[in-house]
Amino acid sequence: MIDWTPYLKSISDSEKYAQWETFYTLTDVEGKTRPAKTAPLLRDLWVQTIEKEPQNRQERPERPEKTERFTVLDGLRKYATNHVLLKGRPGSGKSTALARLLLEESVGAQSLRLNQQNQAKIIQIPILIELRLYETSILDLILQFLKRHKLIIDSNTLESWLLENHNFRPLLLFDGINELPSDTARQNLKNFRQQYAEIPMIFTTRDLGSDDLDIEKKLEMLPLSEAQMRDFVKVYLPEKGEEMLKQLGNRLKELAETPLLLWMLCSVFDDNQNKIPANLGLVFQIFTGIYNKKLKADVPTYQESRDWWRELLQVLAWKMTQGESKTEIQVAISRTEAEEELTKFIKNKGFPEYYGKQWLEDLLKYHLIHLEGNDKIAFRHQLIQEYYTAEELKKKLPHLKDEQLKWDYLNYLKWTEPMALLLGLLDSETQAKRVVKLGLEIDLKLGARLAGEVNFKFQKQTVELVLRLDVPKLFKVELLGLTKSNEVVNELLKALEDSDKYVRRNAAFALGKIGSETAIAGLLKALEDSDEYVRGNAVEALGNIGTETAIPGLLKALKDSDDDVRGKAAEALANIGSETAIAGLLKALEHSDYDVRGNAVEALGNIGSETAIAELLKALEHSDYAVRRNAAEALGNIGTETAIAGLLKALEDSDKSVRWNAAEALGKIGSETAIAGLLKALED
Numbered sequence: 001m002i003d004w005t006p007y008l009k010s011i012s013d014s015e016k017y018a019q020w021e022t023f024y025t026l027t028d029v030e031g032k033t034r035p036a037k038t039a040p041l042l043r044d045l046w047v048q049t050i051e052k053e054p055q056n057r058q059e060r061p062e063r064p065e066k067t068e069r070f071t072v073l074d075g076l077r078k079y080a081t082n083h084v085l086l087k088g089r090p091g092s093g094k095s096t097a098l099a100r101l102l103l104e105e106s107v108g109a110q111s112l113r114l115n116q117q118n119q120a121k122i123i124q125i126p127i128l129i130e131l132r133l134y135e136t137s138i139l140d141l142i143l144q145f146l147k148r149h150k151l152i153i154d155s156n157t158l159e160s161w162l163l164e165n166h167n168f169r170p171l172l173l174f175d176g177i178n179e180l181p182s183d184t185a186r187q188n189l190k191n192f193r194q195q196y197a198e199i200p201m202i203f204t205t206r207d208l209g210s211d212d213l214d215i216e217k218k219l220e221m222l223p224l225s226e227a228q229m230r231d232f233v234k235v236y237l238p239e240k241g242e243e244m245l246k247q248l249g250n251r252l253k254e255l256a257e258t259p260l261l262l263w264m265l266c267s268v269f270d271d272n273q274n275k276i277p278a279n280l281g282l283v284f285q286i287f288t289g290i291y292n293k294k295l296k297a298d299v300p301t302y303q304e305s306r307d308w309w310r311e312l313l314q315v316l317a318w319k320m321t322q323g324e325s326k327t328e329i330q331v332a333i334s335r336t337e338a339e340e341e342l343t344k345f346i347k348n349k350g351f352p353e354y355y356g357k358q359w360l361e362d363l364l365k366y367h368l369i370h371l372e373g374n375d376k377i378a379f380r381h382q383l384i385q386e387y388y389t390a391e392e393l394k395k396k397l398p399h400l401k402d403e404q405l406k407w408d409y410l411n412y413l414k415w416t417e418p419m420a421l422l423l424g425l426l427d428s429e430t431q432a433k434r435v436v437k438l439g440l441e442i443d444l445k446l447g448a449r450l451a452g453e454v455n456f457k458f459q460k461q462t463v464e465l466v467l468r469l470d471v472p473k474l475f476k477v478e479l480l481g482l483t484k485s486n487e488v489v490n491e492l493l494k495a496l497e498d499s500d501k502y503v504r505r506n507a508a509f510a511l512g513k514i515g516s517e518t519a520i521a522g523l524l525k526a527l528e529d530s531d532e533y534v535r536g537n538a539v540e541a542l543g544n545i546g547t548e549t550a551i552p553g554l555l556k557a558l559k560d561s562d563d564d565v566r567g568k569a570a571e572a573l574a575n576i577g578s579e580t581a582i583a584g585l586l587k588a589l590e591h592s593d594y595d596v597r598g599n600a601v602e603a604l605g606n607i608g609s610e611t612a613i614a615e616l617l618k619a620l621e622h623s624d625y626a627v628r629r630n631a632a633e634a635l636g637n638i639g640t641e642t643a644i645a646g647l648l649k650a651l652e653d654s655d656k657s658v659r660w661n662a663a664e665a666l667g668k669i670g671s672e673t674a675i676a677g678l679l680k681a682l683e684d
Contacts, residue, residue, distance in 0.1 A: 002151070002153060002157065002161060002168070004109070004123075004125055004151070004168055005110070006149075006150040006151060007125075007146060007149050007150060007151040008106045008107075008109050008110040008125075009110060009150075010149035010150045010151075011102060011103060011106040011126075011149055012103070012106050012107045012110055014103075014149075016099075017099050017100075017102060017103040017106075045071070045072045045092075045093045045097070045221060045222070045224075045259070046069055046070065046071055046072065046221075046222045046606075047069070047070055047071075047072045047075040047076075047086065047219040047220060047221055047222060048067050048068060048069045048070075048219065048220060048222055049067055049068045049075075049217070049218070049219060050087070050218040050219065050220050067571075069222075069571075069606065070219075071637075072086075072093065072097045072219075072221065073097065073100065073101055073104070075219045076097065076101060076202050076219070077101075079217045079219070080171060080200040080201065080202050081200045082216075082217060083193065083197075083200075083201045083202075083203070083215050083216075083217065084201075084202055084203070084215065084217045084218070084219060085177075085203045085204075085205065085212055085213070085215040085217070085218045085219070086202065086203065086204045086205075086218075086219050086220075086221065087204075087205055087206070087218060087219070087220045087221070088204070088206070088220060088221030088258075089206070089221065089223075089257075089258050090206060090258070090260070090381070090382055090383045090386075090417075091258040091259060091260030091261050091381065091383055092221040092223070092258040092259065092260075093221060093258070093259050093260075094175070094204040094205075094221060095175050095176070095204065096259075097204075098128060098173045098175050098202065098204060099128070101126065101173060101202070102126045102127075102128050102173060105124055105125075105126040105171060106126055108124075109123045109124055109125060109126070121167070122166075122167055122168075122169050123167060123168050123169070124168075124169050124170075124171045124200075125168050125169065125170055125171065126171045126173060127142055127145055127146070127170060127171070127172055127173065128145055128173045128175065129141045129142060129145060129172060129173065129174045129175065130145075130175050130176065130372070130373070131174060131175060131176045131177060131179050131180050131185075131189070132175075132176050132179035132180075132181075132331040132332045132372075132378065133332055133372055133373050133374060133376055134180055134181055134185045135374065137188060138188060138189060138192040139155050139158060139159065139192075140155075142158060142172075143155060143158060144373050144374065145373075146158075148373060162196050162199060163196070165199075169199075169200070170199050170200070171199075171200050171201075171202075172196075172199060172200070172201045172202070173201075173202050174189070174201065174202065174203045174204070175204050176204060176205065176331075177189070177203055177204070177205040177211060177212075177213065178205045178206045179329075179331045179382070181323070181324070181328060181330055182324075182325075182328055186211055186213075189213065190213055190214075193213055193215075203215060223253065223257035223258065224256075224257050224258065224259065224262065225546065225574075225575045225576075225577055226252065226253065226546035226547075226575070226576065226577075227546075227575075227576070227577035227578065227607075228577075229252055229253070229256060229257075229262055230245060230252075232262055232266070233245055233262075233266060236263075236266045237266055237269065237270060240269065240270065240274060243274060244266070244269045244274070244276070247274075247275075247276045248276055249517075250515060250516060250517045250545070250547075251276070253515050253544075253546070254484070254515065255276075255279075255280060255283060260381060260383065261280070261283070261383075264283060264284070264287045265283055267287060267290065268283055268286045268287050268290065271290045272286055272290075278424075278455065278456055279424035279453075279455060279456065280421065280424055281387070281390065281421040281422065281423070281424030281425040282424060282425065284383075284384075284387035284390075284421065285387075285391075285425065288310070288313075288368065288384075288387065288388075291367070291368065292306075292309055292310065292367075304351075305355070305358065305359040305362045305363075306362070308346075308349075308359065309362075309363065309367060310388075310391070311345070312342055312345070312359060312360075312363060313363065313367065313368065313369070313379075313388045314388045314389075314391050314392040314395075315341055315342060315345045315392070316333075316338055316341060316342070316363075316369065316377070316379075316388070317379065317385045317386075317387075317388035317389040317391075317392060318388075318389055318392040318393075319333065319337070319338075319341045320332075320333055320379075320385060320389075321385065321386070321389040321414065321415070321418060323414070326408070326412055327412060327413075327414065328414070329414040331378055331379070331382055331385065332372055332376040332377065332378040333376065333377055333378075334375060334376060334377070335360075335371070335375045335376070335377055338360055338377045339356050339357050339360055340356075342356040342359060342360055343355075343356030343357075346359065360377075364377070368380050368384050383417075386417045386418045386421060387418075387421055389418040390418040390419070390421035390422040390425060391425070393409075393415075393418055393419070393422050394422055394425055394426065397422070397426075397431060397435075398431070402434070402438055405435070405438055406438050406441065406442055410435075410438055410439050410442045410446065411442055416446065416449075419435065419439075419450065419453075420449070420450060420453040421453075422435070423435060423436075423450055423453040423454045423455070424453055424454070424455055425455075426454070426455060426458075427455070429457070429458040429461060432454045432455065432458045432461075432462060433458070433461060433462055433465070435450060436450050436451045436454065436462045436465055437465060439451075440465060440466070440469070444469065444471070444475075444479060445478075445479065445482055447465070447466070448466050448479040448480070448482040448483050449482045449483065449484075450462075451463050451465060451466050451483050451485065452482070452483030452484045452485035459485055459487055460487050463483055463485050463487040463488055466479055466480060466483060466488075467480070467488070467491065473495070473498070473500070473503055474500070474502055474503050474506060477492065477495045477503055477506040477507050477510060478506055478510070480492055480495075480510060481506065481507075481509065481510025481511075481513050481514070482510075482513075484513055484514050484515075485514070486514065486516050486518070488510075488514070489511065489514060489516045489518050489519055490518075492507045492510050492511050492514075492519070493507075493511070493519060493522040495507035496508060496511070496522050496523075496525075496526055497522075501529075501530075501531040501533070501534060504526070504529065504531065504534045505531065505533050505534050505537055508523065508526055508534055508537035508538045508540075508541055509537045509540075509541070511523060511541045512537065512540050512541025512542075512543075512544040512545070513544070515544050515545050515546075516545070517545060517547055517549070519541070519545070520542065520545060520547065520549050520550055523538045523541050523542050523545075523550070524538075524542070524550065524553040526538035527539065527553050527556065527557055527560075532560075532561075532562040532564065532565055535557070535560060535562065535565045536562070536564055536565045536568050539554065539557050539565055539568040539569050539572050540568050540571075540572060542554055542572055543568070543571060543572025543573070543574075543575040543576065544572075544575070546575055546576050547576070548576065548578055548580050548581070550572075550576070551573065551576065551578070551580050551581050551584055552584075554569050554572050554573050554576075554581075555569075555573070555584040555585075555587075555588065557569035557572075558570060558573075558588050558591075558596050558599055558600060559591065559593065559596055563595060566595060566596065566599050567599055569599070570585075570599035570600060570602050570603040571603065571606070573585055573603045573607075574602075574603040574604075574606035574607050577607045577609070579609075579611065581603075581607070582604065582607060582609055582611050582612055585600045585603050585604050585607075585612070586600075586604070586612065586615045588600035589601065589615060589619055589622075589627070594624050594626050594627065597622075597624065597626070597627045598626045598627060598630050601616065601619060601627055601630035601631050601633075601634050602630055602633070602634065604616060604634050605630070605633055605634025605635070605636075605637040605638065606634075606637065609638070612634075612638070613635070613638060613640060613642055613643060616631045616634050616635050616638075616643070617631075617635070617643060617646040619631035620632060620635075620646050620647070620649070620650050625653075625654075625655040625657065625658055628650065628653060628655065628658045629655065629657045629658045629661050630661075632647060632650050632658060632661035632662040632664075632665050633661045633664070633665065635647060635665050636661070636664055636665025636666075636667075636668040636669065637668075639668055639669050640669070641669060643665070643669070644666065644669060647662045647665050647666050647669075648662075648666070650662035651663060651666075
């Protein structure tokens with residue numbers, strides 16, 4: 001029998017995982033200590049279920065399956081048993097979520113293990129499998145992770161446990177399907193999943209259309225709401241936050257809708273004379289420059305290595321992105337490979353070959369790469385690798401012929417993100433238009449996306465290349481949306497009044513992706529459209545834009561004749577999350593229609609503001625059981641001990657669903673005050 005105690009203790013005591021505990025908790029109560037500037041701390045991130053995509057927007061089901069929303073850990077726990085895939089943008093918090101889950105489950109398992117009364121209870125053993133480190137097999141990856149945490153067993157023992165686990169059940173956390181180094185590795189992972197189908201598993205991947213392993217249940221990381229972003233900025237930069245937000249205006253979501261990017265943007269603003277860079281590529285450029293000059297200013301290094309750090313990192317990033325084939329990217333390479341690559345570069349610059357080993361040591365000690373299991377080297381985040389790849393590509397671009405640029409780079413998915421960052425760095429209109437034009441020749445959707453990534457100085461010209469395309473109007477609107485450029489807003493507003501309802505649907509959807517406040521008036525008008533899908537897309541768009549100007553229209557949409565539109569209005573108001581939205585939602589609790597009241601309660605819970613608690617406690621006394629049930633759920637989402645007395649009373653409600661939600665809410669709050677009431681509820 002395996003003794004899991006040393007393993008669980010190793011993870012529970014690890015500083016590496018403990019530091020993530022604060023990642024989701026920027027501030028639960030106003031006035032808590034501001035976060036340290038070396039870590040991006042944020043409030044709870046959210047996920048939602050992903051609906052199966054129709055072939056096109058004309059074939060949407062009349063009543064799509066209702067989207068569910070959870071905090072990220074709640075969603076992962078709910079669906080892990082039958083396997084779940086978590087998708088999200090780079091830097092959205094996927095890896096952090098797995099690290100947090102690993103820590104929480106390890107602490108919980110250790111607690112149960114130490115409690116002699118729980119010896120018969122099934123204890124879940126979490127194991128993190130970082131797929132970027134794959135070399136031979138999934139089993140070897142698991143064995144390596146166990147070994148790093150003080151548990152050494154052989155493969156036969158591991159296989160026996162995976163197949164015949166009894167009191168100790170595995171929870172396998174697979175991080176980074178998109179980072180697997182080959183098709184063979186992906187097939188091995190598929191085979192492993194099928195062989196051990198009864199084991200709870202969680203997988204993460206980027207939202208790049210990568211292999212989903214045929215996993216049916218999918219969750220996607222939701223972008224940070226504007227309220228979350230503003231809260232973070234004000235706490236991180238108490239003296240400069242308002243000025244930063246003022247400068248950003250409606251570009252806040254464009255530049256910083258993931259935790260990592262928001263943290264980087266705050267760091268850049270703080271050290272860049274209070275100026276906001278024009279695009280994401282420049283954010284990376286300035287951030288890495290600050291890292292070079294300021295964060296590592298006083299460290300001892302070999303010879304002139306510090307002067308060459310930027311170029312050395314570009315060399316490594318290029319080697320890793322090139323990979324071993326045209327289609328595969330490497331996010332980790334052996335130390336030997338890294339030394340060889342740097343030695344070649346250093347020798348060409350006239351330095352002694354032995355500098356390669358020494359300078360790599362400096363980078364590992366003081367910069368944005370680190371050493372991982374099995375002596376592998378990786379960038380601290382794949383976004384950083386992509387940025388340095390873009391810088392290297394910028395140097396090579398003038399020397400690449402059109403055909404080479406098309407077929408060796410634009411034609412392959414792995415170059416899309418570096419190419420997008422490159423376009424923000426280019427100061428040549430000719431080169432920017434060239435890349436976009438060639439991108440359109442390869443794939444119209446790719447070219448449209450790249451047109452909107454170009455430096456603002458040239459964006460009007462590159463977007464014009466998309467506007468001039470001779471394609472059907474419906475497809476043209478979709479392409480304009482992919483640019484995410486303010487330069488196309490007026491064209492999309494015209495499309496929002498088109499006689500074809502499908503064109504109007506796509507236009508509303510596209511305007512939501514762009515998020516420009518210029519579109520608000522047109523979208524508010526679209527809330528009166530005869531087509532419910534146009535209204536629904538307009539509601540979602542207004543929620544994405546996230547300005548208080550939209551609140552009156554969204555409150556009106558809570559009373560829409562279509563239940564899907566009403567539900568989306570509640571979600572949109574929750575996304576905005578301002579005091580104005582709360583006031584309107586509280587008023588909606590008094591609406592005569594039970595569905596309107598229920599949606600309002602759900603939105604209040606998603607906002608999670610203590611301002612709403614008093615009214616939600618009143619809603620627990622409402623004559624309509626659906627409102628009482630939703631109020632209990634909302635109070636659980638907020639998670640305040642102020643609600644305990646009301647929720648304990650709700651445990652005696654006449655409706656079973658109200659009692660159930662009240663019990664769940666009390667469990668989430670986790671106060672000892674609720675134990676007696678919950679024990680009594682077990683008799684229900």
